[in-house]
Amino acid sequence: MMKRIFAYCFLYFVVQGVAFGQTNKELLKLGDAAMVNGQYTNAVHYYSYILFKIQSGEDAMYYPFGVETAYKEPVKDENGAIAPPSDPNEKEIRVIHKLADAYRLADDYANAEKWYVSALEHPNEEFPYAKYFYGISLMYNEKFEEAKKAFEEFQTENGDPDNKYYKLATDKMASCQFALNPINTKDKVSVSKMDDNINKGSTSFGLQFVSDDFLIFSSARTDETPDSLLTEERHPLEMYMLDIYTVKKNEDGTYQKAEKFPYELNSAEYHEGSVVISNDGNVLFFTRMDPNNINETKIYVSRKYNNQWMPPRPMDNNVNMSGFRSKNPHLSGDGTTLFFSSNRPGGEGGMDIWQTTIDANGNTTEPQNLGTSINTGENEITPFYHDNTKTLYFSSGGRIGFGGMDIFMSTWNDEIEWYNQAVNAGAPINSSRDDSYFVIDEKLQNGFVTSDREACQECDSIYNLQVHCNRIYEISRPEMKFYISGYVYDMATNEVIPGAKVEFKDVSYKWDHFELIADENGYYEKELIPNLELFMRASQKDYFADKAIVITKGKTESKNFTQDFYLEKIPKGEITIEGIEYDFDSANLRPESKKILDNLIEFLELNSNLKIEIRSHTDERGNDNYNLNLSERRAQSVVDYLVDNGIPRERLVPKGYGETMPAEIPSESGEIVTLTPDYIRAIPNEEKREEYHQRNRRTAFFVLEQN
Template identity: 35%
Template sequence: MKRLLLIALGLVYLTSGNISAQPTKKLEKADALYNAGAYFDAIALYRDDIDKIKDKKELSLYLFKIGNCFRQIGEPRQAEQWYEKAIRRECPNPKVYYYYAEMLKMNEKYDLAIEQFQKYKVLVPNDPLAEVGIQSCELAKQWIATPAGYEITNMRAINSKFSDFSPAYASTDYNILYLTSSRNGTVGNKTSAVTGENFSDIFITELNNKGIWSAPKPLDETINSQFDEGTPSLTPDGNNMFFTRCKVSKRNKLGCQILYAKQSDQGWLTPKELELAADSMIVAHPAISADGTELYFVSNIPGGNGGLDIWKITRQAGSEEWSAPINLGPQINTPGNEMFPYIHPDGTLYFSSDGHPGMGGLDIFKAKKNDEGQWVIENMRYPVNSTADDFGIIFEKEREAGFFSSRRNGGRGADDIYMFYLPPINFNMIGKVIDEKTRTTITDATVKLVGSDGTIATMQTQSDGSFRFNLVPNTDYVIVASKKGYLNNKAKETTKGLTKSQDFNVSIALTSTAKPIEIPNIFYDYDKWELRPESKEALDNLIQILNDNPNITIELASHTDSRGSQEYNYELSQKRAQAVVNYLIENGIATDRLKAKGYAQTQPKVVDENLAAQYPFLTPGTVLDKKFIDSLTNEDQKETVHQINRRTEFRVLREDYQSSGK
């Protein structure tokens, strides 16, 4: 059914150029089949006599036609090979590069596909599909690397080795499913020259109380005929059905129509055709809204935007009179093909397209109207979409679950039906608050969670320092931990862009205010007090600490090594401490929160566990005074100790500061 619509659309996109040489009888017959859209039957005839063509240009055009045939029957690997052969023989039709790129994309050869799209873009710069193809290749790589959270299952119990597609719910409990299939047992039971399979019919399958779907059975001949039937859409009660019938022959294109049938106690009544266009036109893929007042469909009637467009008709509740067709416009419809619409009970429109950026072939898209009444289009991404054709999606009303059709690798046949389900997404934050120095846990610390969605939650840490919060999707979070005697600290997490459940493990270290806190990496030139540029990053961290702890005032203490006179070092260290204070004031810290103090060499550093781990010649508890330095015989070790003593620290003076507001 999908390919029949593209075939019935006509050959405007498949024109191969004029072939002037006299073809063989088989090639003449193949051309007649090709022009009627009987691609499957045409392939064998083309291949039989292709080696009899000696002219390179003429041969390239026939190779292009064979590529088109394989593309239309859904064989992208074969199509890729024939397009490549056509290009090697300098096919004059620029469309060969576009279709070759499309097949490369469907075969996941994205970089090669981009090259061919670019060649086509040079030859046909006004075709927007070239840029869409390039963008699609880039997006496909991203989407495969970061899949959406849907779980996908092939419905092997109801699929066959033939095409099975376009499922439709036929009951409010979702236990009756209609589908389109070309499996054995169809009413016509004849092989289509288009696809090489049986003409398709509408089948029914039911879910039993053990959760097993029955073997699909065709509806009776009231609905199914010797032609192709498919793509059913039913009202929620299952009593009104719209479906497509395409009449085809080996020599003519007869178009597609939408039929409408009501169900009685004896079964389906004789369907009636919705007269929306001439018989030679495509009118197909109906999708009825839940309230029955809107019917979306696919057509090539005049006034569209490209190949196949999505249209709709409307009616008053209870009326049988439909409005004139309304095109959904260029936000939905592209120069490519838009097909298989489905209207969700919540008003979301789902459809398939090869004209919007996608992974390959037809991709499934969702569309919602914003506050301004404009459609916002979103690709359903991998794994709902694949590099093959993906189409014909349906949903349960209350759950992100349902069925769709796909021609992807790994199925039972050509097109297969897949079940999809989006599991509930759960995000948990599991954290601990610890002492920054001792790494021990802190009990009864206050942890505050602030979300970008307005969420605010507070709790106390347990005896093991732990805390836990439940998070929601698409939200940024800040987590602030505090306790008296410690500086506040925070962490950040986000659930934005995440499509699978996840636990966030967070550890927040609090620094005790009981002892001076060293500010690392504060550098000055020798005998200078001006801050060097590399010192400012560490001071920016101090600014953040002061902003996170607006209730504290601090003393900035600068220390020198023991070299030089104590009087001189007092003055130097005071200027260095004041330089730090000045920098903080310049960056918005209130003056009355800061005090500068130079200590010269009067407070040598005491070795802690961290220093001892960094310098094995030092022992925890050692005072790095002049006596200890003089005891060292290694000059490099002496210089290291001098460097350790040259430091800037801060200590908390008060924890009850209140801004004056000035």
């Protein structure tokens, strides 16, 4: 059965309404009803007819794909475009305002701009936000300077900072400034419209990778079966019904003829679109929408058994909530997370991005809203998760951008275990129109985006509707390049250290470890590859090492990293480990001391070429032999803890010195003094004497060897 049930009543009302000569009042009601029902181009027809008495039989139609507006081309009159009346009466002024809104909501911003000019010349209290919507129309027409001025004037005239549109105007002015800033246009990214094999019919969108040379997408186009072979008459609305198509890529980069998906997923009565297939090729998710009820938009799933796709079924209530829309499924690479967009309760407003966990049997968990780092009070749709970089791409109409829906990206942050704040992907991926369905390959070099940035000339109408249909564009980005460079310095003098060694270790072991030697100026440099997490270590004889981490993993653009190192000279004497305490008259380490020794473990792991002596000292109070024995046991206790935590025993020498090596500290005058028993006894302040005894009761280490 051909797809006949969609929107036939619209054409009937248009033709019959004009034929029977309805009054302007009746036509106004029909236009208002069309606006309420989302039939904006029908509203354009009714409002236009009131003003210009268009001939019977001429029509424009709206077909809700769920992603765009499309039009049925009527016969043009000899004059072509229409223009606002020069001297409208009060009733006509109301219609002018309504017609401007209808053009805007029908995505015809060129005509909307023209009619808002007339509306602003003839203001009406019923339409207080005409200047705001005029600014919106200018933005979509890439007139950002003029749009910014319109928003500024709107705020001046409105004067209420708490007003919704006053606040929105502030955001839109920021978007205009964003669009005008050349830094937000990526010079090395190219975007080109794909050929007519992909962009055929009234719409094409949502191209997705199935494999390197096999893709899948959604389109509304006429079956190419010759009329002579049809078993029944071709229905005129066939070209407006969405189906799922596949296409194979040739070795030379061209594409073979697109074919309708060869299994029973495409229905006769519904739109099928925004499709994704699991990495193993055995599970397919897609959106199905009732063309007569836009709220009946659900996500369906089909599984392959014995090389046959099973009849699709709607997903459970965790994905499809009754009375609300769910669409745009996307599956993570491991097949465990399903992303989708929905206007279900619990979101930030409008359509939001949600995620649910899905098991091998298709069971899902309660969905999680991705919150304000992703979602806004406006619409967020078409999620795409790039596994290599842990980056979520999506389309948003509620953030600073170029005017319409823009592509944004948000990278997963391992530290906070959530997504970073979303960032605009920039032009030319984004335009002043609506951009969505962004996908890109593993290397972030080749991808696709859906956009209505170009007018569809073949769909122009008697009302001069500037139709913009969704089309698929191919994205090409340069290969990502990463470089790291820097200098090695002496920490105390800030002088460069020639010949220092810089080691690189990939923590995932995907890349062989390697090392560089800094030149006579202490300088080093190296080209890196994507998807690395590198531990870096700089070292030189007679210095302690320094470390750093550099990460190319998750980066979405080329980057030059700068990493300098500062090495500390190894001192000639011992280094006190501050804060080491023991139980009274015992060698047992207190819990606080173990935490301090954990820092020493990290230091020794970094300086793996050092052999050290662990020294323990006491004050002069008590028996000499007892103090010596206690200090030896305490030094051994520290060594045992270090060994238990992975430091090789052969790198550690425990040594107890009792009271034989008093500490040396700087005095108030700056000279070094030794805290001998006589020096301490000469101190009149008892509290200061106790402090100096504590200084002598210390644990320290001394570098014996540097291999």
